[in-house]
Amino acid sequence: MLIEANALSDPDDLKTAISCVETLREIGNSAELRPFVAREVMPGDLTGAELETYLRDAVTTYWHECGTAKMGRDPMSVVDGHLKVYGVEGLRVADASIMPRISTANTMAPCVVIGERAAQFIVADHDS
Numbered sequence: 609m610l611i612e613a614n615a616l617s618d619p620d621d622l623k624t625a626i627s628c629v630e631t632l633r634e635i636g637n638s639a640e641l642r643p644f645v646a647r648e649v650m651p652g653d654l655t656g657a658e659l660e661t662y663l664r665d666a667v668t669t670y671w672h673e674c675g676t677a678k679m680g681r682d683p684m685s686v687v688d689g690h691l692k693v694y695g696v697e698g699l700r701v702a703d704a705s706i707m708p709r710i711s712t713a714n715t716m717a718p719c720v721v722i723g724e725r726a727a728q729f730i731v732a733d734h735d736s
């Protein structure tokens with residue numbers, strides 16, 4: 609199977625990546641870190657289109673694919689707040705696919721929480 613990740617195909621993803629570089633520059637150039645920082649090594653003195661090209665060349669998915677069966681209420685949502693698949697009786701999804709957005713940190717711990725919540729929902733449904 610071939611998965612085309614389509615990284616940075618949404619303009620918002622590129623904006624987020626640029627904002628990430630800007631935040632890191634702010635931290636790296638702060639007065640507090642000045643004694644420890646000689647210069648910005650990467651991406652260096654790049655802005656605008658050059659920075660965008662740098663990001664497009666440098667970005668990787670980090671294997672955190674998620675959100676293909678997202679939880680929510682809009683027409684693209686697949687599961688409700690109890691992980692139940694809309695329109696299908698007796699089916700829940702409990703994995704990274706239900707994340708409405710990618711988590712800001714790594715995805716494994718949220719998957720554990722999703723699994724724990726699924727167990728709670730199932731126990732609650734059958735505990736009578």
Ligand SMILES: Cc1cc2nc3c(=O)[nH]c(=O)nc-3n(C[C@H](O)[C@H](O)[C@H](O)COP(=O)(O)OP(=O)(O)OC[C@H]3O[C@@H](n4cnc5c(N)ncnc54)[C@H](O)[C@@H]3O)c2cc1C
Nearest residue numbers: 670671672673674702703704705713714715716717718719
């Ligand atoms: C190389 C790599 C490194 C990563 N490193 C980190 C990290 O350091 N920290 C972090 O937080 N996250 C990391 N992740 C991400 C994290 O592993 C995933 O987000 C997480 O495991 C997703 O959990 P999941 O339950 O959705 O899917 P998975 O963990 O993929 O679980 C799916 C399970 O379903 C089973 N399965 C598939 N088809 C069937 C079938 N037909 N019948 C029965 N079983 C089936 C599979 O064998 C698998 O066990 C990494 C991912 C990769 C690929």
